[in-house]
Amino acid sequence: METLLNIQKCNKHFNGIVALDDFSCTVKKQEIVGLIGPNGAGKSTLFNVITGFINQDSGSIVFNKKDISKKPAYKINNLGISRTFQDLRLIRQMTVLENVLLSFSKQPGEHLENVFLRNKKVKEIETENRKKAVELLDFAGLNEKSYDLANDLSYGQQKLLSIVCCLASDPKLLLLDEPIAGINPAMIDEIIKIIKMLPEEGKSVIIIEHNMDAITEVCGRVIFMDAGQKISEGLPEEVRNDPKVIEAYLD
Amino acid sequence: MIYLLHIFILIGIYIILSVSLNLLAGYTGILSMAHAAFFGVGAYVVALLALNVHTPFILNIFLAIIAAGAFGAIVGIPSLRIKDDYFIIATFAFQIITFSVLNNLVSFTGGPMGLPGIPQPVIFGLKFDNHWSFLILTTILAVFTYFIANRIVSSPYGRILKAIREDEVFTQSLGKNVAAFKVKIFMVSAALASIAGVLYATYITYIDPTSFTVNESVFIISIVIIGGAGNLKGSVVGAIVLVMLPELLRFIGLPNSVAANIRQMLYGGLLVVFMLWRPRGFIGEYSFNRNNEK
Ligand SMILES: Nc1ncnc2c1ncn2[C@@H]1O[C@H](COP(=O)(O)OP(=O)(O)O)[C@@H](O)[C@H]1O
Ligand SMILES: [Mg+2]
Numbered sequence: 001m002e003t004l005l006n007i008q009k010c011n012k013h014f015n016g017i018v019a020l021d022d023f024s025c026t027v028k029k030q031e032i033v034g035l036i037g038p039n040g041a042g043k044s045t046l047f048n049v050i051t052g053f054i055n056q057d058s059g060s061i062v063f064n065k066k067d068i069s070k071k072p073a074y075k076i077n078n079l080g081i082s083r084t085f086q087d088l089r090l091i092r093q094m095t096v097l098e099n100v101l102l103s104f105s106k107q108p109g110e111h112l113e114n115v116f117l118r119n120k121k122v123k124e125i126e127t128e129n130r131k132k133a134v135e136l137l138d139f140a141g142l143n144e145k146s147y148d149l150a151n152d153l154s155y156g157q158q159k160l161l162s163i164v165c166c167l168a169s170d171p172k173l174l175l176l177d178e179p180i181a182g183i184n185p186a187m188i189d190e191i192i193k194i195i196k197m198l199p200e201e202g203k204s205v206i207i208i209e210h211n212m213d214a215i216t217e218v219c220g221r222v223i224f225m226d227a228g229q230k231i232s233e234g235l236p237e238e239v240r241n242d243p244k245v246i247e248a249y250l251d
Numbered sequence: 252m253i254y255l256l257h258i259f260i261l262i263g264i265y266i267i268l269s270v271s272l273n274l275l276a277g278y279t280g281i282l283s284m285a286h287a288a289f290f291g292v293g294a295y296v297v298a299l300l301a302l303n304v305h306t307p308f309i310l311n312i313f314l315a316i317i318a319a320g321a322f323g324a325i326v327g328i329p330s331l332r333i334k335d336d337y338f339i340i341a342t343f344a345f346q347i348i349t350f351s352v353l354n355n356l357v358s359f360t361g362g363p364m365g366l367p368g369i370p371q372p373v374i375f376g377l378k379f380d381n382h383w384s385f386l387i388l389t390t391i392l393a394v395f396t397y398f399i400a401n402r403i404v405s406s407p408y409g410r411i412l413k414a415i416r417e418d419e420v421f422t423q424s425l426g427k428n429v430a431a432f433k434v435k436i437f438m439v440s441a442a443l444a445s446i447a448g449v450l451y452a453t454y455i456t457y458i459d460p461t462s463f464t465v466n467e468s469v470f471i472i473s474i475v476i477i478g479g480a481g482n483l484k485g486s487v488v489g490a491i492v493l494v495m496l497p498e499l500l501r502f503i504g505l506p507n508s509v510a511a512n513i514r515q516m517l518y519g520g521l522l523v524v525f526m527l528w529r530p531r532g533f534i535g536e537y538s539f540n541r542n543n544e545k
Binding site for chain 1: 403411413414421422423424427429439
Protein backbone atom coordinates (compact mmCIF):
# COMPACT_ATOMS: atom_id res chain seq x y z
CA MET A 1 0.00 0.00 0.00
CA GLU A 2 0.99 3.55 -0.74
CA THR A 3 2.38 5.84 1.94
CA LEU A 4 -0.11 8.46 3.15
CA LEU A 5 1.88 10.22 5.85
CA ASN A 6 5.64 10.53 6.07
CA ILE A 7 7.25 12.15 9.09
CA GLN A 8 11.00 12.64 8.93
CA LYS A 9 13.31 13.59 11.80
CA CYS A 10 10.91 15.79 13.73
CA ASN A 11 12.26 17.59 16.76
CA LYS A 12 10.38 19.59 19.35
CA HIS A 13 11.67 21.06 22.60
CA PHE A 14 9.67 22.93 25.24
CA ASN A 15 12.18 25.03 27.16
CA GLY A 16 14.59 22.24 27.82
CA ILE A 17 12.09 19.38 27.75
CA VAL A 18 12.53 17.13 24.74
CA ALA A 19 9.07 16.20 23.45
CA LEU A 20 10.12 14.90 20.03
CA ASP A 21 13.64 13.67 19.36
CA ASP A 22 14.43 12.96 15.71
CA PHE A 23 11.11 11.21 15.40
CA SER A 24 10.33 9.55 12.06
CA CYS A 25 7.47 7.31 11.00
CA THR A 26 5.15 6.58 8.12
CA VAL A 27 1.51 5.63 7.80
CA LYS A 28 0.18 3.77 4.81
CA LYS A 29 -3.22 4.11 3.23
CA GLN A 30 -5.97 2.14 5.00
CA GLU A 31 -3.72 1.30 7.92
CA ILE A 32 -4.35 1.59 11.67
CA VAL A 33 -1.21 2.42 13.61
CA GLY A 34 -1.09 2.33 17.39
CA LEU A 35 1.06 4.88 19.20
CA ILE A 36 1.94 3.84 22.75
CA GLY A 37 4.33 4.95 25.43
CA PRO A 38 4.40 6.29 28.98
CA ASN A 39 2.87 9.65 29.94
CA GLY A 40 5.00 12.54 28.76
CA ALA A 41 6.56 10.46 25.97
CA GLY A 42 5.53 13.05 23.36
CA LYS A 43 2.58 11.25 21.76
CA SER A 44 0.13 14.14 21.96
CA THR A 45 2.89 16.52 20.91
CA LEU A 46 3.35 14.45 17.76
CA PHE A 47 -0.38 14.88 17.00
CA ASN A 48 -0.13 18.61 17.65
CA VAL A 49 2.83 18.89 15.31
CA ILE A 50 1.17 16.88 12.53
CA THR A 51 -2.06 18.91 12.76
CA GLY A 52 -0.30 22.28 12.84
CA PHE A 53 -1.23 23.29 16.38
CA ILE A 54 2.43 23.29 17.36
CA ASN A 55 5.32 24.13 15.06
CA GLN A 56 8.15 21.63 15.16
CA ASP A 57 11.69 22.94 15.61
CA SER A 58 12.87 20.90 12.64
CA GLY A 59 11.86 17.98 10.47
CA SER A 60 9.45 17.46 7.61
CA ILE A 61 5.92 16.14 7.37
CA VAL A 62 4.54 15.06 4.02
CA PHE A 63 0.89 14.11 3.72
CA ASN A 64 -0.58 12.77 0.51
CA LYS A 65 2.47 14.05 -1.39
CA LYS A 66 2.09 17.58 0.03
CA ASP A 67 4.52 19.16 2.46
CA ILE A 68 2.37 20.21 5.41
CA SER A 69 5.22 21.05 7.81
CA LYS A 70 4.44 24.74 7.89
CA LYS A 71 0.73 24.84 7.20
CA PRO A 72 -1.76 26.25 9.73
CA ALA A 73 -4.10 23.87 11.53
CA TYR A 74 -7.24 24.71 9.56
CA LYS A 75 -5.53 24.04 6.22
CA ILE A 76 -4.22 20.70 7.39
CA ASN A 77 -7.74 19.66 8.31
CA ASN A 78 -8.97 20.75 4.90
CA LEU A 79 -6.29 18.56 3.29
CA GLY A 80 -7.79 15.51 4.98
CA ILE A 81 -6.44 15.05 8.51
CA SER A 82 -8.95 15.12 11.38
CA ARG A 83 -8.14 14.72 15.03
CA THR A 84 -9.59 14.37 18.49
CA PHE A 85 -8.05 15.87 21.60
CA GLN A 86 -6.89 14.05 24.70
CA ASP A 87 -8.74 16.66 26.77
CA LEU A 88 -11.92 16.06 24.73
CA ARG A 89 -13.02 19.14 22.88
CA LEU A 90 -16.55 19.78 21.59
CA ILE A 91 -18.85 22.78 21.51
CA ARG A 92 -20.65 21.93 24.73
CA GLN A 93 -23.25 24.65 24.47
CA MET A 94 -24.42 23.39 21.08
CA THR A 95 -26.58 20.38 20.37
CA VAL A 96 -25.10 17.10 19.23
CA LEU A 97 -26.49 17.67 15.73
CA GLU A 98 -25.04 21.18 15.54
CA ASN A 99 -21.62 19.87 16.49
CA VAL A 100 -21.74 17.50 13.55
CA LEU A 101 -23.08 20.18 11.19
CA LEU A 102 -20.26 22.45 12.24
CA SER A 103 -17.76 19.74 11.36
CA PHE A 104 -18.51 19.40 7.65
CA SER A 105 -15.79 21.01 5.63
CA LYS A 106 -16.02 23.41 2.70
CA GLN A 107 -19.58 24.53 3.39
CA PRO A 108 -20.72 27.32 1.06
CA GLY A 109 -22.38 28.96 4.08
CA GLU A 110 -18.95 29.48 5.62
CA HIS A 111 -18.33 32.31 3.19
CA LEU A 112 -19.73 35.59 4.40
CA GLU A 113 -20.78 36.75 0.95
CA ASN A 114 -22.76 33.56 0.38
CA VAL A 115 -24.85 34.30 3.44
CA PHE A 116 -26.39 37.06 1.35
CA LEU A 117 -25.74 36.25 -2.28
CA ARG A 118 -26.21 32.51 -2.55
CA ASN A 119 -28.64 31.80 0.20
CA LYS A 120 -30.39 29.12 -1.83
CA LYS A 121 -27.17 27.17 -2.37
CA VAL A 122 -26.34 27.54 1.32
CA LYS A 123 -29.73 26.16 2.34
CA GLU A 124 -29.45 23.32 -0.16
CA ILE A 125 -26.08 22.13 1.14
CA GLU A 126 -27.24 22.64 4.72
CA THR A 127 -30.19 20.31 4.09
CA GLU A 128 -27.85 17.77 2.50
CA ASN A 129 -25.42 17.99 5.43
CA ARG A 130 -28.29 17.59 7.87
CA LYS A 131 -29.17 14.31 6.17
CA LYS A 132 -25.56 13.14 6.32
CA ALA A 133 -25.31 14.20 9.96
CA VAL A 134 -28.40 12.19 10.86
CA GLU A 135 -26.93 9.16 9.06
CA LEU A 136 -23.64 9.53 10.92
CA LEU A 137 -25.38 9.87 14.27
CA ASP A 138 -27.56 6.87 13.43
CA PHE A 139 -24.46 4.90 12.57
CA ALA A 140 -22.84 5.84 15.87
CA GLY A 141 -25.98 5.17 17.85
CA LEU A 142 -26.28 8.78 18.98
CA ASN A 143 -29.40 9.61 16.96
CA GLU A 144 -31.65 9.81 20.01
CA LYS A 145 -29.36 12.44 21.47
CA SER A 146 -29.33 14.68 18.37
CA TYR A 147 -31.12 17.57 20.04
CA ASP A 148 -29.41 17.31 23.43
CA LEU A 149 -26.61 19.67 24.29
CA ALA A 150 -23.23 18.01 23.82
CA ASN A 151 -22.62 18.92 27.44
CA ASP A 152 -25.48 16.66 28.56
CA LEU A 153 -23.99 13.51 27.04
CA SER A 154 -22.07 10.99 29.13
CA TYR A 155 -18.28 11.17 28.89
CA GLY A 156 -18.18 8.12 26.65
CA GLN A 157 -20.86 9.52 24.35
CA GLN A 158 -18.94 12.78 24.14
CA LYS A 159 -15.83 10.88 23.06
CA LEU A 160 -17.90 9.02 20.48
CA LEU A 161 -19.36 12.32 19.25
CA SER A 162 -15.88 13.78 18.84
CA ILE A 163 -15.05 10.87 16.52
CA VAL A 164 -18.30 11.42 14.60
CA CYS A 165 -17.28 15.07 14.19
CA CYS A 166 -13.95 13.89 12.73
CA LEU A 167 -15.75 11.62 10.29
CA ALA A 168 -18.06 14.39 9.07
CA SER A 169 -15.29 15.98 7.05
CA ASP A 170 -14.53 12.62 5.40
CA PRO A 171 -10.80 12.71 6.22
CA LYS A 172 -8.14 10.39 4.81
CA LEU A 173 -6.35 10.21 8.15
CA LEU A 174 -7.76 10.29 11.67
CA LEU A 175 -5.59 11.01 14.69
CA LEU A 176 -7.38 9.74 17.81
CA ASP A 177 -5.83 10.79 21.11
CA GLU A 178 -6.87 8.25 23.77
CA PRO A 179 -10.35 7.69 22.33
CA ILE A 180 -11.36 5.01 24.85
CA ALA A 181 -9.58 6.14 28.01
CA GLY A 182 -11.87 6.49 30.98
CA ILE A 183 -15.09 5.15 29.48
CA ASN A 184 -17.22 2.08 30.20
CA PRO A 185 -16.62 -1.29 28.46
CA ALA A 186 -19.82 -1.18 26.38
CA MET A 187 -18.87 2.18 24.93
CA ILE A 188 -15.30 0.95 24.36
CA ASP A 189 -16.68 -1.89 22.21
CA GLU A 190 -18.85 0.58 20.28
CA ILE A 191 -15.90 2.88 19.54
CA ILE A 192 -13.54 0.00 18.70
CA LYS A 193 -16.13 -1.34 16.28
CA ILE A 194 -16.26 2.01 14.48
CA ILE A 195 -12.48 2.40 14.35
CA LYS A 196 -12.08 -1.08 12.88
CA MET A 197 -14.42 -0.17 10.03
CA LEU A 198 -12.39 2.84 8.93
CA PRO A 199 -9.78 1.14 6.69
CA GLU A 200 -12.57 -0.32 4.56
CA GLU A 201 -13.78 3.24 4.04
CA GLY A 202 -10.34 4.08 2.68
CA LYS A 203 -9.19 5.83 5.83
CA SER A 204 -6.02 5.52 7.88
CA VAL A 205 -5.81 5.99 11.64
CA ILE A 206 -3.18 6.71 14.25
CA ILE A 207 -4.49 5.89 17.68
CA ILE A 208 -2.85 6.82 20.97
CA GLU A 209 -3.98 4.44 23.69
CA HIS A 210 -2.81 2.84 26.91
CA ASN A 211 -5.28 -0.05 26.67
CA MET A 212 -3.01 -2.76 25.16
CA ASP A 213 -5.85 -5.18 24.50
CA ALA A 214 -7.65 -2.62 22.40
CA ILE A 215 -4.43 -1.70 20.59
CA THR A 216 -3.73 -5.36 19.84
CA GLU A 217 -7.26 -5.79 18.55
CA VAL A 218 -7.39 -2.86 16.12
CA CYS A 219 -3.81 -2.07 15.09
CA GLY A 220 -1.83 -3.70 12.33
CA ARG A 221 1.32 -1.99 13.54
CA VAL A 222 2.39 -0.40 16.79
CA ILE A 223 4.98 2.26 17.55
CA PHE A 224 6.32 2.57 21.05
CA MET A 225 7.85 5.90 21.95
CA ASP A 226 9.57 7.24 25.03
CA ALA A 227 11.19 10.62 25.73
CA GLY A 228 10.34 11.75 22.21
CA GLN A 229 12.10 8.83 20.53
CA LYS A 230 10.80 5.85 18.66
CA ILE A 231 11.97 2.88 20.73
CA SER A 232 10.26 0.00 18.97
CA GLU A 233 7.99 -0.66 16.04
CA GLY A 234 6.24 -3.74 14.64
CA LEU A 235 3.31 -6.06 15.11
CA PRO A 236 1.49 -5.55 18.44
CA GLU A 237 2.86 -8.79 19.94
CA GLU A 238 6.39 -8.00 18.78
CA VAL A 239 6.38 -4.57 20.40
CA ARG A 240 4.74 -5.93 23.52
CA ASN A 241 7.54 -8.44 23.95
CA ASP A 242 10.39 -6.20 22.87
CA PRO A 243 12.94 -6.13 25.74
CA LYS A 244 13.52 -2.40 25.15
CA VAL A 245 9.81 -1.74 25.69
CA ILE A 246 9.65 -3.91 28.79
CA GLU A 247 12.70 -2.11 30.13
CA ALA A 248 11.18 1.31 29.46
CA TYR A 249 7.99 0.38 31.30
CA LEU A 250 9.98 -0.96 34.25
CA ASP A 251 11.98 2.26 34.63
CA MET B 252 -44.95 64.36 20.67
CA ILE B 253 -41.68 65.66 19.24
CA TYR B 254 -40.06 64.56 22.45
CA LEU B 255 -41.35 61.01 22.02
CA LEU B 256 -40.22 60.90 18.40
CA HIS B 257 -36.79 62.05 19.53
CA ILE B 258 -36.62 59.17 22.03
CA PHE B 259 -37.67 56.69 19.37
CA ILE B 260 -34.98 57.94 16.99
CA LEU B 261 -32.37 57.54 19.72
CA ILE B 262 -33.63 54.03 20.43
CA GLY B 263 -33.28 53.21 16.74
CA ILE B 264 -29.70 54.48 16.69
CA TYR B 265 -28.81 52.45 19.79
CA ILE B 266 -30.45 49.36 18.41
CA ILE B 267 -28.07 49.61 15.45
CA LEU B 268 -25.11 50.06 17.80
CA SER B 269 -26.01 47.24 20.15
CA VAL B 270 -27.03 44.76 17.46
CA SER B 271 -23.76 45.37 15.62
CA LEU B 272 -21.71 44.99 18.79
CA ASN B 273 -23.63 41.85 19.71
CA LEU B 274 -22.38 40.17 16.52
CA LEU B 275 -18.85 40.64 17.77
CA ALA B 276 -19.16 40.46 21.55
CA GLY B 277 -22.20 38.26 22.07
CA TYR B 278 -21.88 35.82 19.20
CA THR B 279 -18.14 35.64 18.59
CA GLY B 280 -17.07 36.35 22.17
CA ILE B 281 -14.77 39.24 21.26
CA LEU B 282 -15.46 42.03 23.72
CA SER B 283 -14.48 45.33 22.11
CA MET B 284 -14.27 48.71 23.81
CA ALA B 285 -13.90 50.48 20.47
CA HIS B 286 -17.50 50.49 19.31
CA ALA B 287 -17.97 54.20 19.91
CA ALA B 288 -14.97 54.76 17.64
CA PHE B 289 -16.77 53.04 14.75
CA PHE B 290 -19.89 55.04 15.62
CA GLY B 291 -17.68 58.14 15.42
CA VAL B 292 -16.04 57.14 12.14
CA GLY B 293 -19.49 56.90 10.56
CA ALA B 294 -20.52 60.27 11.94
CA TYR B 295 -17.33 62.10 10.98
CA VAL B 296 -17.04 60.58 7.51
CA VAL B 297 -20.59 61.57 6.61
CA ALA B 298 -20.21 65.01 8.18
CA LEU B 299 -16.92 65.80 6.47
CA LEU B 300 -18.12 64.58 3.10
CA ALA B 301 -21.41 66.45 3.31
CA LEU B 302 -19.73 69.66 4.49
CA ASN B 303 -16.65 69.68 2.28
CA VAL B 304 -17.30 67.55 -0.77
CA HIS B 305 -21.10 67.99 -0.93
CA THR B 306 -21.55 64.42 -2.12
CA PRO B 307 -25.05 62.94 -1.92
CA PHE B 308 -26.24 61.24 1.26
CA ILE B 309 -26.55 57.77 -0.27
CA LEU B 310 -22.94 57.88 -1.45
CA ASN B 311 -21.79 59.23 1.92
CA ILE B 312 -23.44 56.45 3.86
CA PHE B 313 -21.81 53.97 1.53
CA LEU B 314 -18.36 55.54 2.01
CA ALA B 315 -18.86 55.73 5.78
CA ILE B 316 -19.60 52.00 5.83
CA ILE B 317 -16.47 51.24 3.82
CA ALA B 318 -14.27 53.50 5.95
CA ALA B 319 -15.57 51.99 9.19
CA GLY B 320 -15.19 48.46 7.78
CA ALA B 321 -11.55 49.17 6.95
CA PHE B 322 -11.03 50.69 10.38
CA GLY B 323 -12.64 47.57 11.84
CA ALA B 324 -10.00 45.44 10.15
CA ILE B 325 -7.26 47.60 11.64
CA VAL B 326 -8.66 47.16 15.14
CA GLY B 327 -9.57 43.53 14.56
CA ILE B 328 -6.26 42.23 13.28
CA PRO B 329 -4.57 42.50 16.70
CA SER B 330 -7.28 40.18 18.00
CA LEU B 331 -5.47 37.41 16.18
CA ARG B 332 -2.39 37.82 18.32
CA ILE B 333 -3.63 39.21 21.61
CA LYS B 334 -5.85 37.18 23.88
CA ASP B 335 -8.88 37.99 26.01
CA ASP B 336 -8.26 40.69 28.60
CA TYR B 337 -5.25 42.07 26.78
CA PHE B 338 -7.29 42.39 23.64
CA ILE B 339 -9.94 44.38 25.51
CA ILE B 340 -7.18 46.74 26.60
CA ALA B 341 -5.96 47.01 22.99
CA THR B 342 -9.45 48.01 21.80
CA PHE B 343 -9.61 50.44 24.68
CA ALA B 344 -6.40 52.01 23.37
CA PHE B 345 -7.86 52.27 19.87
CA GLN B 346 -10.89 53.98 21.35
CA ILE B 347 -8.73 56.52 23.19
CA ILE B 348 -6.58 57.14 20.11
CA THR B 349 -9.63 57.73 17.94
CA PHE B 350 -10.98 60.23 20.43
CA SER B 351 -7.62 62.03 20.60
CA VAL B 352 -7.37 62.22 16.84
CA LEU B 353 -10.89 63.64 16.54
CA ASN B 354 -10.13 66.06 19.35
CA ASN B 355 -6.72 67.23 18.17
CA LEU B 356 -6.89 67.25 14.41
CA VAL B 357 -8.51 70.66 14.68
CA SER B 358 -8.12 71.79 11.08
CA PHE B 359 -9.81 68.64 9.83
CA THR B 360 -12.37 67.68 12.47
CA GLY B 361 -12.88 71.00 14.16
CA GLY B 362 -11.36 69.53 17.33
CA PRO B 363 -13.41 70.08 20.49
CA MET B 364 -15.49 72.70 18.64
CA GLY B 365 -16.90 69.90 16.51
CA LEU B 366 -18.58 70.17 13.14
CA PRO B 367 -21.76 72.26 13.04
CA GLY B 368 -24.27 72.65 10.23
CA ILE B 369 -24.22 69.09 8.92
CA PRO B 370 -26.83 68.88 6.13
CA GLN B 371 -29.84 66.69 6.77
CA PRO B 372 -30.24 63.62 4.59
CA VAL B 373 -31.74 63.92 1.13
CA ILE B 374 -32.38 60.72 -0.79
CA PHE B 375 -33.46 61.08 -4.42
CA GLY B 376 -34.98 64.48 -3.68
CA LEU B 377 -36.69 63.22 -0.52
CA LYS B 378 -35.74 65.42 2.44
CA PHE B 379 -35.55 63.95 5.93
CA ASP B 380 -35.82 67.25 7.74
CA ASN B 381 -38.40 66.61 10.46
CA HIS B 382 -38.79 64.12 13.29
CA TRP B 383 -41.35 61.96 11.60
CA SER B 384 -39.42 61.47 8.40
CA PHE B 385 -36.19 60.94 10.31
CA LEU B 386 -37.82 58.33 12.49
CA ILE B 387 -38.88 56.49 9.35
CA LEU B 388 -35.32 56.63 7.97
CA THR B 389 -33.92 55.44 11.30
CA THR B 390 -36.42 52.61 11.48
CA ILE B 391 -35.58 51.48 7.96
CA LEU B 392 -31.85 51.43 8.72
CA ALA B 393 -32.34 49.74 12.10
CA VAL B 394 -34.48 47.05 10.46
CA PHE B 395 -31.84 46.70 7.74
CA THR B 396 -29.09 46.25 10.36
CA TYR B 397 -31.16 43.73 12.28
CA PHE B 398 -31.90 41.85 9.07
CA ILE B 399 -28.22 41.63 8.13
CA ALA B 400 -27.20 40.57 11.62
CA ASN B 401 -30.00 38.03 11.87
CA ARG B 402 -29.15 36.56 8.51
CA ILE B 403 -25.53 36.10 9.61
CA VAL B 404 -26.23 34.54 12.98
CA SER B 405 -28.84 32.13 11.70
CA SER B 406 -26.62 30.81 8.90
CA PRO B 407 -23.81 28.23 9.03
CA TYR B 408 -21.57 31.27 9.29
CA GLY B 409 -23.17 32.22 12.60
CA ARG B 410 -22.70 28.67 13.83
CA ILE B 411 -18.97 29.05 13.32
CA LEU B 412 -18.95 32.39 15.14
CA LYS B 413 -20.58 30.73 18.16
CA ALA B 414 -18.13 27.85 17.93
CA ILE B 415 -15.21 30.31 17.97
CA ARG B 416 -16.73 31.89 21.08
CA GLU B 417 -16.95 28.52 22.83
CA ASP B 418 -13.71 26.81 21.71
CA GLU B 419 -11.32 28.34 19.23
CA VAL B 420 -8.94 25.39 19.16
CA PHE B 421 -11.70 22.89 18.41
CA THR B 422 -13.11 25.17 15.70
CA GLN B 423 -9.70 25.40 14.10
CA SER B 424 -9.31 21.63 14.23
CA LEU B 425 -12.48 21.39 12.14
CA GLY B 426 -10.79 23.30 9.33
CA LYS B 427 -12.22 26.74 10.00
CA ASN B 428 -9.95 29.72 9.40
CA VAL B 429 -10.68 31.28 12.78
CA ALA B 430 -8.48 34.32 12.14
CA ALA B 431 -10.34 35.24 8.97
CA PHE B 432 -13.71 34.80 10.66
CA LYS B 433 -12.69 37.12 13.47
CA VAL B 434 -11.41 39.89 11.23
CA LYS B 435 -14.42 39.69 8.93
CA ILE B 436 -16.97 39.88 11.73
CA PHE B 437 -15.02 42.79 13.19
CA MET B 438 -15.36 44.57 9.86
CA VAL B 439 -19.07 43.82 9.61
CA SER B 440 -19.66 44.97 13.16
CA ALA B 441 -17.77 48.23 12.58
CA ALA B 442 -19.46 48.86 9.25
CA LEU B 443 -22.93 48.42 10.75
CA ALA B 444 -22.05 50.65 13.72
CA SER B 445 -21.09 53.41 11.30
CA ILE B 446 -24.69 53.49 10.04
CA ALA B 447 -25.68 54.66 13.51
CA GLY B 448 -23.01 57.36 13.26
CA VAL B 449 -24.36 58.53 9.91
CA LEU B 450 -27.86 58.80 11.38
CA TYR B 451 -26.67 60.57 14.51
CA ALA B 452 -24.61 63.17 12.64
CA THR B 453 -27.33 64.04 10.16
CA TYR B 454 -30.04 64.01 12.82
CA ILE B 455 -28.40 66.30 15.39
CA THR B 456 -26.61 68.16 12.52
CA TYR B 457 -23.74 68.83 14.91
CA ILE B 458 -21.05 66.46 16.19
CA ASP B 459 -18.07 66.78 18.49
CA PRO B 460 -15.71 64.15 19.93
CA THR B 461 -17.50 63.92 23.29
CA SER B 462 -20.25 61.85 21.67
CA PHE B 463 -17.74 59.12 20.82
CA THR B 464 -15.86 58.54 24.05
CA VAL B 465 -15.09 55.36 25.90
CA ASN B 466 -18.17 56.10 28.05
CA GLU B 467 -20.23 55.62 24.95
CA SER B 468 -18.52 52.29 24.28
CA VAL B 469 -19.30 51.19 27.81
CA PHE B 470 -22.91 52.26 27.37
CA ILE B 471 -23.24 50.13 24.22
CA ILE B 472 -21.60 47.18 25.99
CA SER B 473 -24.10 47.65 28.83
CA ILE B 474 -26.98 47.43 26.38
CA VAL B 475 -25.59 44.21 24.93
CA ILE B 476 -24.93 42.60 28.31
CA ILE B 477 -28.12 43.74 30.03
CA GLY B 478 -30.25 42.94 26.99
CA GLY B 479 -28.53 39.60 26.57
CA ALA B 480 -25.34 38.70 24.73
CA GLY B 481 -25.73 36.24 21.88
CA ASN B 482 -29.36 37.19 21.29
CA LEU B 483 -30.29 39.94 18.82
CA LYS B 484 -33.72 40.53 20.34
CA GLY B 485 -31.94 41.10 23.62
CA SER B 486 -30.07 44.02 22.08
CA VAL B 487 -33.34 45.56 20.93
CA VAL B 488 -34.88 45.15 24.38
CA GLY B 489 -31.69 46.45 25.99
CA ALA B 490 -31.60 49.55 23.79
CA ILE B 491 -35.24 50.35 24.54
CA VAL B 492 -34.81 49.90 28.29
CA LEU B 493 -31.52 51.75 28.67
CA VAL B 494 -32.49 54.68 26.47
CA MET B 495 -35.88 55.06 28.18
CA LEU B 496 -34.62 54.65 31.74
CA PRO B 497 -33.08 58.11 32.18
CA GLU B 498 -36.12 59.66 30.51
CA LEU B 499 -38.28 58.03 33.17
CA LEU B 500 -36.02 59.63 35.78
CA ARG B 501 -36.76 62.96 34.22
CA PHE B 502 -40.47 62.23 34.44
CA ILE B 503 -40.14 61.72 38.17
CA GLY B 504 -39.15 65.35 38.18
CA LEU B 505 -35.40 65.24 38.64
CA PRO B 506 -33.66 68.26 37.17
CA ASN B 507 -31.63 67.59 34.04
CA SER B 508 -28.23 68.10 35.64
CA VAL B 509 -28.96 65.62 38.43
CA ALA B 510 -30.55 63.14 36.03
CA ALA B 511 -27.44 63.16 33.85
CA ASN B 512 -25.24 62.14 36.78
CA ILE B 513 -27.71 59.59 38.06
CA ARG B 514 -27.83 58.19 34.55
CA GLN B 515 -24.16 57.19 34.64
CA MET B 516 -24.51 55.72 38.12
CA LEU B 517 -27.62 53.85 37.09
CA TYR B 518 -25.93 52.24 34.09
CA GLY B 519 -22.88 51.31 36.12
CA GLY B 520 -25.02 49.92 38.93
CA LEU B 521 -27.23 47.96 36.54
CA LEU B 522 -24.20 46.48 34.82
CA VAL B 523 -22.76 45.28 38.11
CA VAL B 524 -26.11 43.86 39.22
CA PHE B 525 -26.55 41.98 35.96
CA MET B 526 -22.98 40.69 35.89
CA LEU B 527 -23.42 39.32 39.39
CA TRP B 528 -26.92 37.93 39.36
CA ARG B 529 -27.99 37.64 35.77
CA PRO B 530 -24.84 37.39 33.63
CA ARG B 531 -26.88 36.37 30.62
CA GLY B 532 -28.93 39.58 30.70
CA PHE B 533 -32.66 39.59 30.05
CA ILE B 534 -32.66 36.97 27.31
CA GLY B 535 -29.01 36.31 26.49
CA GLU B 536 -27.34 33.07 25.53
CA TYR B 537 -23.80 33.79 26.55
CA SER B 538 -22.22 35.20 29.67
CA PHE B 539 -18.87 36.89 29.87
CA ASN B 540 -18.74 35.70 33.44
CA ARG B 541 -17.50 32.28 32.43
CA ASN B 542 -16.81 30.69 35.79
CA ASN B 543 -20.33 29.35 35.92
CA GLU B 544 -19.95 27.52 32.63
CA LYS B 545 -16.93 25.33 32.95
N1 LIG C 1 2.38 23.16 24.97
C1 LIG C 1 3.37 22.67 25.76
N2 LIG C 1 4.18 23.51 26.43
C2 LIG C 1 5.17 23.04 27.23
N3 LIG C 1 5.43 21.74 27.40
C3 LIG C 1 4.66 20.85 26.77
C4 LIG C 1 3.57 21.27 25.92
N4 LIG C 1 2.98 20.16 25.41
C5 LIG C 1 3.65 19.11 25.92
N5 LIG C 1 4.65 19.51 26.73
C6 LIG C 1 5.61 18.61 27.41
O1 LIG C 1 6.13 17.75 26.46
C7 LIG C 1 6.24 16.43 26.99
C8 LIG C 1 5.44 15.48 26.14
O2 LIG C 1 4.05 15.71 26.38
P1 LIG C 1 2.89 14.96 25.60
O3 LIG C 1 3.17 15.02 24.16
O4 LIG C 1 1.61 15.52 26.06
O5 LIG C 1 3.05 13.46 26.13
P2 LIG C 1 2.07 12.22 26.00
O6 LIG C 1 0.90 12.62 25.16
O7 LIG C 1 2.92 11.15 25.41
O8 LIG C 1 1.67 11.89 27.40
C9 LIG C 1 5.76 16.50 28.42
O9 LIG C 1 6.90 16.64 29.23
C10 LIG C 1 4.93 17.74 28.46
O10 LIG C 1 4.97 18.34 29.73
MG1 LIG D 1 -1.07 12.72 25.62
